[in-house]
Amino acid sequence: MFRKVQEVSMILLDKAARAAYDHVVAAKAAKKAFFEQRRTTEDSKRRKFREDLERREAARSHEASASQERDFSRLRKESARLMAEEMERRRRQIEEDEKEQRRRRTQPAPSMDRPAASGEPSKKKARVRTPRNDLEPKGFAHGTTAEEFDAFEADILEKMRTSGRRPADDSQVKKEVQEHYLIRKWSPANWRRGERRRNDRDARSTKGKCP
Numbered sequence: 001m002f003r004k005v006q007e008v009s010m011i012l013l014d015k016a017a018r019a020a021y022d023h024v025v026a027a028k029a030a031k032k033a034f035f036e037q038r039r040t041t042e043d044s045k046r047r048k049f050r051e052d053l054e055r056r057e058a059a060r061s062h063e064a065s066a067s068q069e070r071d072f073s074r075l076r077k078e079s080a081r082l083m084a085e086e087m088e089r090r091r092r093q094i095e096e097d098e099k100e101q102r103r104r105r106t107q108p109a110p111s112m113d114r115p116a117a118s119g120e121p122s123k124k125k126a127r128v129r130t131p132r133n134d135l136e137p138k139g140f141a142h143g144t145t146a147e148e149f150d151a152f153e154a155d156i157l158e159k160m161r162t163s164g165r166r167p168a169d170d171s172q173v174k175k176e177v178q179e180h181y182l183i184r185k186w187s188p189a190n191w192r193r194g195e196r197r198r199n200d201r202d203a204r205s206t207k208g209k210c211p
Helices: 002-013 015-106 148-160 168-180 188-209
Strands: none
Touching: 002 015
């Protein structure tokens, strides 16, 4: 400690040493002031740069938000348009289906007798003839039993007997049957022949069943 005090005393007493010391102190002070000023300047620039950066980031964020909002709005409008088009398409389809159903309900059924369209071959209606039993009289109504015919014949004979007429031959009986019962081309001989054949067939069938 004493040594340091002695050195300081020697410097202060020596003008040249004191001048050199003052120069060193002034240089240090100038250097410190320079750094302080530079730091202040740098802080101001840095602050300005930071503020500018924050401002640009805020503007970019706002622009991004606005762009995102515009995209959302465009997507909402596009979705609404597509939904409206789909609903319109379904409505038209339903209307067309209803019109088609009404047209089918009101359209008359196609007739078999209607002539074919031009360019198409006409189709004639096929006639199905009911097969007749060989034992039935020719021209007599299909399905008429012998009992019904006997009743017809008895009725005609009774009317002729009541009126005082007598059947001269089979043609007169045939005429009466045609007038009263609308039976065509009937012959009593054919009917009697059929009855005999029927009876013979029944007899053969009964005989075949006997042990």
